[in-house]
Amino acid sequence: MKTLFRLHRRAVLKGLGGAVVGLPLLEAMLDVNPALAQSAAAKRYMVFFDGQSMGADGDTLHNDFVPDTVGPDYDLKSAVAPLGAMKSEVSIISGLRIPTASENGGTVPSGGRRDAFHVSSMSPLLAGVRSPSNTACAGPTSDQVMAALLGKQSLVYRVQADWYLSVAEPAGRDVISFKRDSSNRVVPIISKISPQQEFNALFSQPPSMTDPVAAAKADRERRARASVLDLVKGDTQRLLGKLGAGDRVRMQRHLDEIRALELRIAASGPTQTGICQTPGDPGPDPSSSGNQGTDSSGSNTYNQNLGYSGEEERARHFCDLIHMAMACDLARTASLQMTMFQSHLSMYNLTGQATDCHELGHGGVSGGTMAVSKGIAWHVKHFTYLLQKFKDTPEGNGNMLDNMAIVYALEGGHGHDPGGAKDNSSHSTENMAMMLAGRAGGLKPGQHVVAQGKHPANVLVTAMKAVGYASDTLGEVSGDISQLRG
Amino acid sequence: MPGQSGVRRLSRVELDTALSDLLGDTSNSAQGLLPPEPVNPFDNDYRAQFASAALIESVERLATDAANRALANATLRAALVPCSPKGPGDASCMRTMVQTVGRRVFRRPLTGEEVDRFMALQTFAVEDNNFDTGVRLVLQAMLQHPAFLYRVELGTPLAERPGTFKLSNYEMATRLSFFLWGSTPPDWLLDDAANDKLADAAGIRAAVDQLLADPRAKRRLERFHALWLAYAKLPHPAALTNALQAESAALVDKVLFTDRGDYFELFRSSETYVNSTLAAHYGMLGAPASGSAWLPYGPLPRMGLLSQGAVLSAGAKFSDTSPTQRGIFVRTRLLCQDIAPPPSNANVDEPPTSPSSNCKVDRYSAHASTGNCKSCHQSLDPIGFGLENFDREGKYRAHDDNEPNCPISGDGKITGLPGGELPFRGAVGLANLLTASPEFEQCVVTQLYRFNMGRKEDPADLAFISALTEGFRSQRREFQTLLKDFVSHPTFAYRVEE
Numbered sequence: 001m002k003t004l005f006r007l008h009r010r011a012v013l014k015g016l017g018g019a020v021v022g023l024p025l026l027e028a029m030l031d032v033n034p035a036l037a038q039s040a041a042a043k044r045y046m047v048f049f050d051g052q053s054m055g056a057d058g059d060t061l062h063n064d065f066v067p068d069t070v071g072p073d074y075d076l077k078s079a080v081a082p083l084g085a086m087k088s089e090v091s092i093i094s095g096l097r098i099p100t101a102s103e104n105g106g107t108v109p110s111g112g113r114r115d116a117f118h119v120s121s122m123s124p125l126l127a128g129v130r131s132p133s134n135t136a137c138a139g140p141t142s143d144q145v146m147a148a149l150l151g152k153q154s155l156v157y158r159v160q161a162d163w164y165l166s167v168a169e170p171a172g173r174d175v176i177s178f179k180r181d182s183s184n185r186v187v188p189i190i191s192k193i194s195p196q197q198e199f200n201a202l203f204s205q206p207p208s209m210t211d212p213v214a215a216a217k218a219d220r221e222r223r224a225r226a227s228v229l230d231l232v233k234g235d236t237q238r239l240l241g242k243l244g245a246g247d248r249v250r251m252q253r254h255l256d257e258i259r260a261l262e263l264r265i266a267a268s269g270p271t272q273t274g275i276c277q278t279p280g281d282p283g284p285d286p287s288s289s290g291n292q293g294t295d296s297s298g299s300n301t302y303n304q305n306l307g308y309s310g311e312e313e314r315a316r317h318f319c320d321l322i323h324m325a326m327a328c329d330l331a332r333t334a335s336l337q338m339t340m341f342q343s344h345l346s347m348y349n350l351t352g353q354a355t356d357c358h359e360l361g362h363g364g365v366s367g368g369t370m371a372v373s374k375g376i377a378w379h380v381k382h383f384t385y386l387l388q389k390f391k392d393t394p395e396g397n398g399n400m401l402d403n404m405a406i407v408y409a410l411e412g413g414h415g416h417d418p419g420g421a422k423d424n425s426s427h428s429t430e431n432m433a434m435m436l437a438g439r440a441g442g443l444k445p446g447q448h449v450v451a452q453g454k455h456p457a458n459v460l461v462t463a464m465k466a467v468g469y470a471s472d473t474l475g476e477v478s479g480d481i482s483q484l485r486g
Numbered sequence: 487m488p489g490q491s492g493v494r495r496l497s498r499v500e501l502d503t504a505l506s507d508l509l510g511d512t513s514n515s516a517q518g519l520l521p522p523e524p525v526n527p528f529d530n531d532y533r534a535q536f537a538s539a540a541l542i543e544s545v546e547r548l549a550t551d552a553a554n555r556a557l558a559n560a561t562l563r564a565a566l567v568p569c570s571p572k573g574p575g576d577a578s579c580m581r582t583m584v585q586t587v588g589r590r591v592f593r594r595p596l597t598g599e600e601v602d603r604f605m606a607l608q609t610f611a612v613e614d615n616n617f618d619t620g621v622r623l624v625l626q627a628m629l630q631h632p633a634f635l636y637r638v639e640l641g642t643p644l645a646e647r648p649g650t651f652k653l654s655n656y657e658m659a660t661r662l663s664f665f666l667w668g669s670t671p672p673d674w675l676l677d678d679a680a681n682d683k684l685a686d687a688a689g690i691r692a693a694v695d696q697l698l699a700d701p702r703a704k705r706r707l708e709r710f711h712a713l714w715l716a717y718a719k720l721p722h723p724a725a726l727t728n729a730l731q732a733e734s735a736a737l738v739d740k741v742l743f744t745d746r747g748d749y750f751e752l753f754r755s756s757e758t759y760v761n762s763t764l765a766a767h768y769g770m771l772g773a774p775a776s777g778s779a780w781l782p783y784g785p786l787p788r789m790g791l792l793s794q795g796a797v798l799s800a801g802a803k804f805s806d807t808s809p810t811q812r813g814i815f816v817r818t819r820l821l822c823q824d825i826a827p828p829p830s831n832a833n834v835d836e837p838p839t840s841p842s843s844n845c846k847v848d849r850y851s852a853h854a855s856t857g858n859c860k861s862c863h864q865s866l867d868p869i870g871f872g873l874e875n876f877d878r879e880g881k882y883r884a885h886d887d888n889e890p891n892c893p894i895s896g897d898g899k900i901t902g903l904p905g906g907e908l909p910f911r912g913a914v915g916l917a918n919l920l921t922a923s924p925e926f927e928q929c930v931v932t933q934l935y936r937f938n939m940g941r942k943e944d945p946a947d948l949a950f951i952s953a954l955t956e957g958f959r960s961q962r963r964e965f966q967t968l969l970k971d972f973v974s975h976p977t978f979a980y981r982v983e984e
Contacts (some may be wrong), residue, residue, distance in 0.1 A: 187536065239570070251632065
């Protein structure tokens with residue numbers, strides 16, 4: 001255990017970023033004793049993100065997500081109905097809230113958000129820390145803190161392929177993962193949106209071959225690729241010395257990422273045994289259909305495939321890749337952004353609703369909170385699919401879920417909106433709920449826990465501790481929710 | 487005073503154009519593989535760029551695929567390997583390849599040490615008993631090399647001004663070709679650099695003439711206008727989007743390349759290039775049954791680019807036009823003013839409401855007369871209301887959508903320009919007002935500066951921009967002359983490091 005413990009301390013330093021740490025990127029993370037990794041199943045951590053709030057404007061029903069009953073064997077509301085029997089592996093945590101500036105005399109409080117909604121919940125929700133702006137995250141997110149601790153790759157995927165509004169840009173709504181870079185700044189991690197590229201990156205390493213000619217060719221290809229990267233890395237390093245200060249920062253980032261890729265390549269090469277099997281090739285990526293809008297008769301074009309780029313298939317492929325990358329121990333952390341903050345993904349192909357995800361909360365179709373719940377249920381369907389894959393994969397005396405903590409988080413709750421000074425609003429971080437799956441670290445799933453007044457980051461801390469996080473604090477939020485451990 | 491410049495990554499569109507020019511690779515695969523860059527409104531702001539794992543991995547994939555494609559095609563391969571190898575280890579032939587292809591890809595000659603490092607990859611060719619294995623690996627390495635991915639400007643430091651550098655001839659060639667083509671310099675321009683022909687204004691102007699005579703220059707300047715005026719992507723079905731973009735591109739080409747008269751004709755043109763679909767869209771008669779033609783607007787209240795559907799599509803919100811967003815568009819894009827973001831307690835996610843009226847003008851005026859919304863909205867919404875007769879596809883309408891009892895007057899006004907509060911009506915009125923305004927003239931030049939330099943201007947750049955604007959005005963606003971004045975200006979040959 002000593003090796004692992006030493007790794008923890010270095011990685012925690014990096015992850016929390018209290019000081020500039022001169023370790024080359026990722027080296028600490030990959031410095032895991034392989035014998036140890038094989039002898040005990042690795043712990044794994046994941047965040048699954050749904051970019052919408054839980055209820056609709058003006059509806060007195062805050063959500064159709066939180067069960068009526070408290071404790072085990074809870075009743076399934078429509079938003080989480082796709083869980084079905086999987087509910088025994090999932091706890092629902094209700095009563096959560098993020099404090100706002102307006103309740104603190106206009107200043108954003110510790111772990112709180114700005115009053116203006118949309119994306120202002122990001123920093124407290126995912127990193128436990130208040131932010132100076134709506135779209136910036138002011139600390140590393142939980143998945144990246146855990147990536148530094150658990151090692152291997154960190155998968156950062158987004159299902160919603162595009163922003164789908166022509167004039168504006170996503171401006172930060174497309175990111176849910178942040179880390180500290182080698183100059184100690186908190187920087188976004190650009191999500192990957194191509195299942196095809198990820199399949200190639202993760203599983204293109206040829207398996208060990210018996211044919212000596214093929215084996216020699218594969219070995220040569222591997223060495224040639226390494227030589228090419230080494231040349232590029234060396235020349236990038238040489239260039240650094242010739243640049244001014246501003247350029248050096250930019251080019252250093254580039255160099256860090258080349259080095260990280262080299263380490264990922266050196267660390268990968270799954271063994272095709274047991275639960276690790278190369279998954280099916282997802283094939284060409286679903287095509288991008290462009291922005292939503294209106295047709296020449298003024299009707300909206302949700303039913304013409306605009307604002308949709310095969311997210312149904314993309315979600316399925318990414319779930320398959322995350323499952324197998326973890327089964328093969330290529331990755332131990334993942335964040336899957338199903339939809340962007342304030343998501344404008346068309347719901348037409350997903351739920352039959354002729355509007356986009358964001359407008360569900362603002363009365364884009366009739367049905368109020370029940371209509372919003374249909375949108376959430378689409379996300380939960382894929383969440384359930386992923387959990388089923390982990391559950392069906394044997395590990396030790398049980399299955400992969402025994403060594404995992406998986407958090408399901410939404411952008412907002414429903415209730416008072418301090419920005420618009422309204423009640424029963426979707427621009428609210430009152431009455432928030434989350435889900436937590438997995439049995440790592442004594443987690444006891446399958447219950448509804450009312451954590452009245454607790455912060456979403458308290459759920460993150462609970463999940464992080466279950467897979468080896470030694471601290472009781474994420475960002476500015478401390479404490480866990482002990483009932484989730486039964 | 488020279489402007490700052492930093493290492494600047496090629497945009498995805500620039501990478502695709504460069505791969506097409508270098509390798510004959512027309513797959514446009516950078517746009518499919520690489521993460522999108524921030525767009526505000528241009529896609530080449532180097533201060534907003536940063537490398538990510540997603541970038542590095544997709545660049546490796548791009549380089550590998552492009553190298554494989556280039557070698558799979560006999561014609562393309564022949565263009566890359568200018569000699570017949572005598573065997574897999576033919577170092578002389580490989581060295582020639584590295585030097586010739588390297589100069590094109592890096593946009594400068596390689597140093598001896600650089601060549602040697604690429605030559606080391608030939609061991610894999612020998613091992614594989616295949617010369618082309620070495621060529622493939624060299625290409626793979628060059629295409630993910632910082633000297634290709636980034637425009638790196640080093641130059642020669644000026645002893646008397648620390649931090650300021652004189653660009654090399656090759657760096658100047660790269661600036662010219664990326665500005666005017668959005669692509670890598672052709673061989674003749676690299677030869678010009680080698681022969682010191684870009685060292686003075688006359689040589690630069692001659693090179694610009696040659697660059698502007700190429701169709702790539704048209705595509706590049708069409709793209710400048712499409713990004714600046716927000717129609718590079720449109721929220722309409724493909725047929726309408728394509729027709730609108732073609733209409734705007736045709737006018738840009740006509741004013742900049744065919745007529746070569748006053749640039750403001752772009753905003754004053756009394757005719758437009760439409761197909762039958764678009765003619766019906768605008769209510770114009772006389773369109774050809776197939777193809778497109780120039781048709782006069784006649785009595786229709788339209789004139790120039792601002793009355794085209796592509797530009798009028800900007801700023802839609804809440805399933806309708808947004809007078810506020812259109813006001814922001816006019817102020818930021820056409821007048822280069824900065825608009826402060828809404829206060830942290832503003833709700834910008836719901837359309838304004840009025841207790842007494844469904845009419846948009848009443849709903850917005852209720853909104854703009856209250857609290858801390860007032861000062862900003864009073865400077866924005868009246869501009870947008872001047873364009874309200876055009877819906878979010880640029881079609882004419884007399885009343886609010888689905889509200890026949892809410893007629894649209896089309897009266898707008900703009901404040902903050904010399905002359906106080908200036909009233910206007912419709913897209914024609916706005917175009918007349920703007921083309922009479924020195925602020926608009928300066929903003930055109932400012933946007934071109936941002937596009938060329940890959941960043942927003944700094945205070946230190948204002949004198950240069952003003953000098954260019956003065957020249958633009960005094961030379962009857964001929965756009966190609968502006969382009970030439972820009973790049974042949976003495977300060978353009980220098981950079982200040984960041």
